[in-house]
Amino acid sequence: MQNVLHLGPDARALFERVRDAVEPVLEGSDPRDRQIFLLRFERWFQNLLDGLRPVYGHHPDFEPFLLQLARDLAEGFVARPEALKELDLERDLTPDWFQRESMLGYVFYVDRFAGSLEGVEARRPYFEEMGATYLHLMSTLQAREGENDGGYAIRDYREVDPELGDREDLRATCTSLRERGISVCIDLVLNHCADDHPWVQRAREGDAHYQDYFYLFEGRTAPDAYERTLPEVFPDLAPGNFTYQEDLDAWAWTTFHAYQWDLNWTNPNVFLEMVRIMLDLANLGVEVFRLDAVAFLWKRFGTDCQNQPEVHDLLQALRTCSKIATPAVAHKAEAIVGPRDLVHYFGTGRRYGKVANIAYHNSLMVQFWSALASRDARLMSHALAAFPRTPASIAWGTYLRCHDDIGWAISDDDAAAVGLDGAAHRAFLSEYYTGAFPGSHARGRVFGANPKTGDRRVSGMLASLAGLEKALEEGDAEGVDLSIERILVGHALIFGFGGIPLVYMGDEVGMRNDYGYEAVPEHRGDSRWMHRPAMDWTAAARRHDPGSVEGRIFAGLVGLARARARTPHLHASYTTDVLDAGNPHVFAYARPHPLGTFVGLLNVSEAPQEVSADLLRDHGLERPYDQIAQGFVDLGSGRVRLAPYDRRWLI
Numbered sequence: 001m002q003n004v005l006h007l008g009p010d011a012r013a014l015f016e017r018v019r020d021a022v023e024p025v026l027e028g029s030d031p032r033d034r035q036i037f038l039l040r041f042e043r044w045f046q047n048l049l050d051g052l053r054p055v056y057g058h059h060p061d062f063e064p065f066l067l068q069l070a071r072d073l074a075e076g077f078v079a080r081p082e083a084l085k086e087l088d089l090e091r092d093l094t095p096d097w098f099q100r101e102s103m104l105g106y107v108f109y110v111d112r113f114a115g116s117l118e119g120v121e122a123r124r125p126y127f128e129e130m131g132a133t134y135l136h137l138m139s140t141l142q143a144r145e146g147e148n149d150g151g152y153a154i155r156d157y158r159e160v161d162p163e164l165g166d167r168e169d170l171r172a173t174c175t176s177l178r179e180r181g182i183s184v185c186i187d188l189v190l191n192h193c194a195d196d197h198p199w200v201q202r203a204r205e206g207d208a209h210y211q212d213y214f215y216l217f218e219g220r221t222a223p224d225a226y227e228r229t230l231p232e233v234f235p236d237l238a239p240g241n242f243t244y245q246e247d248l249d250a251w252a253w254t255t256f257h258a259y260q261w262d263l264n265w266t267n268p269n270v271f272l273e274m275v276r277i278m279l280d281l282a283n284l285g286v287e288v289f290r291l292d293a294v295a296f297l298w299k300r301f302g303t304d305c306q307n308q309p310e311v312h313d314l315l316q317a318l319r320t321c322s323k324i325a326t327p328a329v330a331h332k333a334e335a336i337v338g339p340r341d342l343v344h345y346f347g348t349g350r351r352y353g354k355v356a357n358i359a360y361h362n363s364l365m366v367q368f369w370s371a372l373a374s375r376d377a378r379l380m381s382h383a384l385a386a387f388p389r390t391p392a393s394i395a396w397g398t399y400l401r402c403h404d405d406i407g408w409a410i411s412d413d414d415a416a417a418v419g420l421d422g423a424a425h426r427a428f429l430s431e432y433y434t435g436a437f438p439g440s441h442a443r444g445r446v447f448g449a450n451p452k453t454g455d456r457r458v459s460g461m462l463a464s465l466a467g468l469e470k471a472l473e474e475g476d477a478e479g480v481d482l483s484i485e486r487i488l489v490g491h492a493l494i495f496g497f498g499g500i501p502l503v504y505m506g507d508e509v510g511m512r513n514d515y516g517y518e519a520v521p522e523h524r525g526d527s528r529w530m531h532r533p534a535m536d537w538t539a540a541a542r543r544h545d546p547g548s549v550e551g552r553i554f555a556g557l558v559g560l561a562r563a564r565a566r567t568p569h570l571h572a573s574y575t576t577d578v579l580d581a582g583n584p585h586v587f588a589y590a591r592p593h594p595l596g597t598f599v600g601l602l603n604v605s606e607a608p609q610e611v612s613a614d615l616l617r618d619h620g621l622e623r624p625y626d627q628i629a630q631g632f633v634d635l636g637s638g639r640v641r642l643a644p645y646d647r648r649w650l651i
């Protein structure tokens with residue numbers, strides 16, 4: 001074989017040994033398959049080494065580990081069904097598949113949406129009507145008995161929650177959706193497993209091999225020392241980061257709940273376990289892994305133990321494993337961190353473009369709510385304009401809310417740049433979205449109040465935060481109209497910003513807060529359950545009634561989805577440049593494109609606004625066509641008029 005990558009002499013010699021190690025596994029495979037696998041391995045070998053060496057390179061057994069990993073990858077590839085190998089080839093040729101303007105995500109808890117995996121298939125016409133091409137099936141794998149953090153405490157990574165079906169059902173669901181162009185995403189919880197996972201059980205039984213999968217400390221010295229710089233994720237529900245285990249007389253590292261044990265990623269065996277799991281699930285047909293809570297994977301004394309460089313190395317190595325054995329698969333990083341930390345999840349410097357394919361755009365979400373509450377887009381424009389550049393090969397996951405709370409991740413510096421006090425503005429947003437601020441339209445609740453930092457995160461359904469719940473309750477027809485416009489301007493933002501828009505279950509028909517969680521013992525006290533309702537199919541049935549609230553929102557979303565799909569400027573590989581709209585109530589941005597520049601205009605206030613026609617002319621738009629309204633915009637008056645919460649996608 002030719003030296004496709006011009007590996008250096010060391011890496012080449014190592015690669016030769018890797019090839020010798022995988023040959024026996026590939027024996028009996030179709031010769032073309034064998035050739036493809038080895039070519040991919042060679043092509044990505046340097047990326048793999050560059051990811052692994054900083055974390056495991058000092059290990060005396062580094063090479064045996066690498067050879068074992070290689071054999072695992074080869075086994076995963078050999079076990080891969082033909083149809084998925086075809087998809088791999090297709091995506092070798094179309095690596096931008098997840099960046100396309102036709103991509104649209106829909107996210108739901110399988111049980112709450114459809115009862116079971118079979119139920120998901122039965123609901124296929126619903127996704128198709130919306131235009132969804134990507135489904136994030138939440139809480140699919142077998143989680144802990146009892147309380148399990150909404151499925152994020154995994155007891156068996158290879159089994160499906162028995163209430164929802166089994167592995168064959170997952171395979172069948174992925175297959176039937178794939179055949180219709182819909183990709184399945186599931187969570188891969190990397191940072192921790194449940195305390196009833198067999199690894200924990202074996203560790204408890206005194207098996208040193210498995211004790212090494214976790215962080216266990218005798219006495220409080222180390223935990224106390226770490227605690228000095230560690231934040232608390234759930235300050236009220238699960239204070240502290242360590243949990244005493246009586247049977248072991250030791251403290252286990254538990255960043256999240258006491259029943260979620262952090263995995264020790266300094267141990268290469270943990271890496272191998274996760275790779276095998278990933279290959280197994282990919283071979284069932286999972287196309288996107290949402291890598292949960294990745295910021296926390298690496299601990300470093302004296303830090304907040306988030307976003308450590310080793311996290312990015314590990315993610316580069318994991319991603320490379322997928323590229324070698326199951327290249328159809330994309331990785332989505334869940335790192336809900338500030339902009340400066342976030343870009344590293346796509347890879348910067350030597351890791352540029354090699355880490356995750358997709359990451360949540362947390363700032364976009366937070367800035368949207370901030371702009372809506374203050375009717376002012378200046379902070380949003382400033383923060384997003386200062387956002388570091390990202391590689392052209394990635395996509396943001398753009399969203400307005402998710403199954404978690406909204407934390408006011410607005411930096412003091414960004415606030416100060418537009419004349420605001422960061423702490424006061426964050427406090428205002430908490431007040432506003434819990435409905436306490438005079439004149440607020442929102443109905444939300446506090447989540448994770450932290451008296452030490454003053455943080456008060458917020459829970460609530462999109463529609464309730466946007467004012468629909470209050471307006472309906474008060475019989476305020478104008479309030480209803482405005483809240484629908486807020487919901488739609490938000491969706492115009494996430495559908496038109498560049499990235500994969502993620503619509504959260506129920507938002508497409510304006511479902512409101514579910515206060516029933518208080519009656520459920522495992523959910524009481526965790527207000528996030530307020531925005532994780534069971535799907536209201538009665539409300540959804542009204543989606544075709546143009547006069548109903550559901551019908552207005554649904555039609556608006558479908559209209560945006562169609563407009564998006566016919567707008568090539570929204571392919572995620574192009575950049576978004578924030579513009580100065582010359583009007584504080586308008587968020588404006590451009591997406592330069594070979595077909596001409598796209599300009600987005602969003603009015604974040606309930607008053608009509610105007611922007612100067614020069615803003616458009618400066619970007620070559622003499623006779624702009626609005627992709628949403630499907631009509632030309634007349635610039636004759638020198639102004640573009642925007643109705644309350646109006647949105648324009650101009651090309």
Ligand code: GLC
Pocket residue numbers: 149150152153189256292293334403404
């Ligand atoms: C992620 C999940 C969240 C969960 C946490 C711990 O942030 O989105 O729901 O509580 O990880 O797994």
